[in-house]
Amino acid sequence: MASPGKKAFPLRIDPALWAELQRLAANDLRSVNAEIEFLLREALARRGIKVQPPARGADDAGDGGDPP
Template sequence: MPTSAKKAFALRLDPALYAAVERLAADELRSANAEIEVLLREALARRGVKPKAAASARRGRPPKEDNQP
């Protein structure tokens, strides 16, 4: 299984709050997890905090190595 560059952790939310996040996520065609990340980034931006951009994962097949005869 590939490792994720994102930090995984358990988050306990009030069920009504999570339901609201799920509705918002569905309206914006996102997962609840992605919606929570967007909401956190927006909240941080309003406070003047800019987290470093994570290095994006390289997609596709790795290049062939030319060290074979």
């Protein structure tokens, strides 16, 4: 299930590419989804487009932020 505030969509991807994404994600201690987001932001930055990453823990319930 998608995190609140994030757009979910199906992605068809070549199995060899998926395997490389899994390897990269594991090396960076990220999920494959987070790795794909990272790589997309990196590609956009190379084109001069800056997209702010979400605040850490913004999608997590009980993230240790302000009490209710």
